[in-house]
Amino acid sequence: MLTPHQTTVHADVFRSGLDDRFVGGLVNFPGRTVQCIMVLSGCALRLKPESEETIVGPAISWGPKSLDTRIKAKAGSNGIIMTIGEATLSNAIGHKPEAAALRLMSAREFTLGLTEKPDIAKSVTACFDAIFKELEAEQTGMETVIEAQIRIMLVSLWRAGVNEMIEDQSYKSANSTLERFRHLVEAHLRERWPVHRFAKELDVLPDRLHDICTRTLGKPPQRLIRDRLTLEAQALLLRSHQTLDQISDHLGFRSTSQFSAFFKAEVGVPPGSFRRASKQPGWDEKAAQAGSYADWP
Structure with missing residues (x-):
């Protein structure tokens, strides 16, 4: 089985x-x-x-x-x-x-x-x-x-x-700025770019990027970045054998304590507790996930 x-x-x-x-x-x-x-x-x-x-x-x-x-x-x-x-x-x-x-x-x-x-x-x-x-x-x-x-x-x-x-x-009718923003988030997720850096790369004002994301997805760019980072952290905790120190370093955090504080703020529990809970019978992975790639267009 x-x-x-x-x-x-x-x-x-x-x-x-x-x-x-x-x-x-x-x-x-x-x-x-x-x-x-x-x-x-x-x-x-x-x-x-x-x-x-x-x-x-x-x-x-x-x-x-x-x-x-x-x-x-x-x-x-x-x-x-x-x-x-x-x-x-x-x-x-x-x-x-x-x-x-x-x-x-x-x-x-x-x-x-x-x-x-x-x-x-x-x-x-x-x-x-x-x-x-x-x-x-x-x-x-x-x-x-x-x-x-x-x-x-x-x-x-x-x-x-x-x-x-x-x-x-099919992309001709899509919002090209939003599509490029997603591409940049994926490419630079572990570099921890702030929103204004993404806006600069996209050649738009931060307020314009905020408006596009909020109108199209119902979330500001910072929220989308944090959701994507949280999802990546969850995947590593669930499906890799990396330690918390290694995951923290891989995701671009300055320290493991900073990573733990970020994860607990987003998910509600520290990363170590999340990993231990995932190994328990009856644990619902879908309910525990912070988001999905499908949240993006």
Whole structure:
């Protein structure tokens, strides 16, 4: 039996045979959940209350999983569907220089045709093969290997130009200042920039940035930064073996006591107590989380 932390990723092969079939609908995780669908042949439908998208294979489709969206594999089609929880996705993205771009990309919905991208198709297929082997073997370090494969997959899609494709298709109507602010927060989270530094980089007045964030998200920029930092701290406390000193240093705090004071002010308990409580039976991770990447646009 897999533990709750090990079940933040689920992958299935689907083969529709002579009939259409719905896939991936019974799998969900606390927090933000995404689905990655690779249609190898035939086609699948992404069905929403107000729209319908046809995914014609070979193609890979990525997007947030929601209760009002269903995936139907058409008769004669086959492929893979993977559901990824927020914890696994965050660990897979990591903290390398490209993490900000990967995080932005992973928060969007996109479909990439693979007919003219055989190298990308080969790379993604190899990642899925490795993930299936790990899920079947259930050996020590399974999560680490799976997260590494998801990171390879994301980097492959990033190199294939998904970010540029998303910008052409759906970002045109988005608030570019807010989008750039999020990108800067992700890239400089551990440098602890004040709001005026972000405003300077964005070439806007701090009051203008405050107005954009408040009108669009209902939160001022400082609150968004603190929420994002708190979420990162929670993820490290829950899913890493780093000490409090190491986490404090990693997140850019001057001392462990400063980090503890910040965490207690945001979450209500010191970080050590939070980590100990997370190991107790019946602990509700979703209820304890400070926020989600989905809080951003």
